[in-house]
Amino acid sequence: MLSFGHPLFLTGLLTAAVPIWLHLYFRRTPVPKDFPSLRLIRLSVDAVIRRLKLRNWLLLALRLAVLLLLVLALARPFVGGTFGNIAHTGSPSAFVVILDNSLSMGVTHQGISLYNSAKAKALEVLDQMGPYDKASVALLHDPGTLLFTQLSWDKNDLKEAVRNAPLSLSGTNLTGVLQAAVKLVAPVRSYKRTVYLITDLTRVAWKPLLDNGDLLARIDPGIELVLIPVGDGSPPNLAVAGLELEQPLVMKGRTAVLWATVANHSDRPRQTRLSILVAGDKKQDLPIDLEARSRKRVKVPITFPAEGVVDVAALLPADSLPEDDVRHLAVPVLAPPKILVVKPPPERDGSPSRDDIFLRFALNPLNRTEGATFLVESRLPEEAVSLRLADYTAVFLVNQRQLPAPFVDALAGFVLGGGYCVIFPGSRTDPEWYNSALLDALGGRYLLPARLFKRVGNAVSRNIAYQLTDLDTGHPAFSLFGAEGNGDPRRAQVWEFFQVQPNPGALVLARMSHGLPGLVEERRGQGKTLLVTFTADTAWTNWPLKPTFLPFLHQALAGMLGRRGLRGGSILPGAPVSLVVQEENLQKVTLLPPQGAGIELPIRREGEGLLHISTTRTEQTGFYRLVLTGKEGTRTEAFAVNPPPDESDLERIPARKIPRFTELSHRAGSATSLGQKVQEVREGRDVSGGLLWLLLVVALVETALANRPPAQRPGVTA
Structure with a gap:
């Protein structure tokens, strides 16, 4: 892929006709004169002509190369620009930085946060933004967010949005966010259009996109897709992948069976301990042996002495991804109905x-x-x-x-x-x-x-x-x-x-x-x-x-x-939660999240005396309470929010297996900064200096060959 800083200089390619004309002019062969006295000279001339033909062809090639290299050097060629982009080198850029803030980015290895590294790379990309460039920032969690629905010229606002972007505890919506980013830059065809994707390359996140290969093929070839990986290798990870009750009803004073699923997402066997907590109190602590890349279901009998909605949690020792080491379940314990x-x-x-x-x-x-x-x-x-x-x-x-x-x-x-x-x-x-x-x-x-x-x-x-x-x-x-x-x-x-x-x-x-x-x-x-x-x-x-x-x-x-009220453990972070009740005297509904102050929710009144309560304030994982206050007192509903279990699999996919994307890897301490590599992707590499050096070498060779006296044939004298 090639672009030029001064494309008008390419008209100088017409000067290549001059050495061609000179070559054709001096190419005329003399008319032979068949005099016996000149027969000896003719033999010498034939040998000289053969050598002159070869030298003339070499001189023609060198002179053409001199002119071509001179014109190309003056036109400032850049290698590595976007193929199919009608914008020439020096045009402003329109780009979107997609920052992966899904659960898997919460990995911490040797005290270094993967998500903080990704944010630093996003800021370095935005630092290359020129005065006439415009950009946007998107977050890759599910369902995904465009922080700027229109391309913005304000670099400071864009960088501030990256600094304030929180780590989500939800999954990844790579297909949806990539489509939104491409749609945002597609109309500005006079700009150099690029989408930068900063991610940890987990296999579960890329599988839906790679299975739908037509999606990448349909993207405008004039839009450059740049992949900036973060992290190195697949860290071992244990996770609580499931927590559920065997029976649909739990009665006060009766034993209920709880099933906890523990997953080992590493390539070697692991040993750990699973703790079962009821309302914050540890009830059981079980040893678990797991084979490599395996899951195990653990049966846990529990008796609940009192009625009400109880927070049941399954907990593992914290590892590189602590957010998936605990899973909650809201258990409604009932008196006999x-x-x-x-x-x-x-x-x-x-x-x-x-x-x-x-x-x-x-x-x-x-x-x-x-x-x-x-x-x-x-x-x-x-x-x-x-x-x-x-x-x-x-x-x-x-x-x-x-x-x-x-x-x-x-x-x-x-x-x-x-x-x-x-x-x-x-x-x-x-x-x-x-x-x-x-x-x-x-x-x-x-x-x-x-x-x-x-x-x-x-x-x-x-x-x-x-x-x-x-x-x-x-x-x-x-x-x-x-x-x-x-x-x-x-x-x-x-x-x-x-x-x-x-x-x-x-x-x-x-x-x-x-x-x-x-x-x-x-x-x-x-x-x-x-x-x-x-x-x-x-x-x-x-x-x-x-x-x-x-x-x-x-x-x-x-x-x-x-199925009455709210469901106990099927809600993902950020997913909406709704409840319809029929309580004429309901005055206030308060959402109590796992951490932080309570949030008063609006009440929408529908027909037949029904009241509709909904919220999307479910970003945290854990046990939520919904307190309904009326004239006759209060009652409590509860639900649990848990991370998607697929996000716990940190196995990475090699970047070479991802089509259409240009990988832009960078390691700390390398001689070339990420900003310089971004600039090379954006503008291409300026090779005019190298062409000038090559021009000098070719000119010297042409001069030496043109001024070299013809060698006489041995044994032939004038």
């Missing part, structure tokens, strides 16, 4: 209905309060009107003909605010009332996930038996049955059920054997409604007698409870 079963009225003879008996014993098999998984209350519709539904986790409607309007209204608010409603129809069920009162009349607060039609089958004769098919094993209610040995709900028989038409937003969790929906669920606000199209007792089905009925109910409720 209260379940309300709304049973049908007594029979005509005054005897109490037994439609709910299988349901009650499935939810609480021992029918006791101490040590129960669920606390079950069975009430008539008239009794349920006076209850405070917010005290319950789920409400079961069993074979109801109609419900009081105040209870229906309260139930709609209960579901929108995060409650779970399960509907079991039966012989008393009036489809017309269900569709009208639970679907059409409530408008946007509707409860029924599907419209009811006629009954299918005959539970009296039981001539035809249907089975559940197409189970959604990805749903918590049926996930347990996806593995062999855990039972199969499809073995249960159903003799009669309601034909239904699911709402557009509803999910069909299971179908009957001839394809009609069997179980339909729909999310409503923060809660859910589940419709089972047959009875909760043995009137229409024998499922309550099967061993899969109890785990189905428990898994369905556990899945709902596990």
Whole structure:
């Protein structure tokens, strides 16, 4: 790649025609005269002519070289400029400095911070900025940030932005940030356009970009891509790569199983210790042996004595990247949830209905309060009107003909605010009332996930038996049955059920054997409604007698409870967090980060009395609390923010395997500074001085050859 400081001097190349004309002029051969007396002279002349031809060709080449070298030297050629750039040498430059501030840049080796070294290199690149140059700075973390959305001429502002750029604890978004940087410099074609990428070259960061090779090929060839590596080698690193609970619900006083995953990202076996902390107190300290480039899952049983949201942390001894040596999990420890079963009225003879008996014993098999998984209350519709539904986790409607309007209204608010409603129809069920009162009349607060039609089958004769098919094993209610040995709900028989038409937003969790929906669920606000199209007792089905009925109910409720409020450990640094609640008296919401003062969050009021709370202030890793303050007191939600586990793998990719980029490596103490190398990349290397020295040598050779007397042939005299 070649550019010129004074391109007008290239017109001097036309002078190359002068020696060519002289060569052709003196090239004419004399007319031979065949005189016998001159025969001896002719032999001598032939030999001299052959030598003169060779010398003339050499003189022609040397004289052409003198003129070409003189013209090129006056034009000041630069080697190494950008190919395809229409801007000539001396034109102003437009460039973007991409600074890698992802988690992997937090490595410290022998007291030297990799990120501080990268910032120093970025400042040195900006120091080469001329008065007519313009630039921007981008940060490479995920999702990435352009600190200046327009190219700026202010060098001091750009350097100050680099100095203040924080180290992020998130991953790397190389593809997105590179595209944004290229898009920023692409329009200024009269400038020399360059993108400088300062990074540690981790393989996991480059893999998505290299897998999409077309992206680099589509970049304008007039834009120079310069790679400035930082760091040397891949430092060994241990990390806590995962922390999760085995069960979706954790009950007070019961043992829960915690799984911690420890990763060894080095090429040799390592030994370490894993500490488990609960609310800051160390509960266990376990020795861990890890093979090279391996992971190990560690099972840790823990008992939580009190209810509330608890911070559980897995901790390793600090190493070169301390940010990934700890991982947090927000564990909601619950008291046994209260379940309300709304049973049908007594029979005509005054005897109490037994439609709910299988349901009650499935939810609480021992029918006791101490040590129960669920606390079950069975009430008539008239009794349920006076209850405070917010005290319950789920409400079961069993074979109801109609419900009081105040209870229906309260139930709609209960579901929108995060409650779970399960509907079991039966012989008393009036489809017309269900569709009208639970679907059409409530408008946007509707409860029924599907419209009811006629009954299918005959539970009296039981001539035809249907089975559940197409189970959604990805749903918590049926996930347990996806593995062999855990039972199969499809073995249960159903003799009669309601034909239904699911709402557009509803999910069909299971179908009957001839394809009609069997179980339909729909999310409503923060809660859910589940419709089972047959009875909760043995009137229409024998499922309550099967061993899969109890785990189905428990898994369905556990899945709902596990998704209420904020999730405990699935949030990455900088990711948004949102919560929708239905609390009319909510006055203030305060976010308490792991470090620093609390932050009061705005509350956005939506329809149906719902309140939406969201924040992106999740840059720190650790345990966050969300304190909701109302007239009736305060309650706390919590979540954990953890770094992406892939960032812990510090294995580097060789720069030679990265296409399209020009590597610009620099070591401390080298004779050539990084700024000088940046200038060479920007302008190219000025070779006019070398051309002048070569011109002098060629001129001396031409002079010596031109003035050398022709040598006489031995044995020939005048």
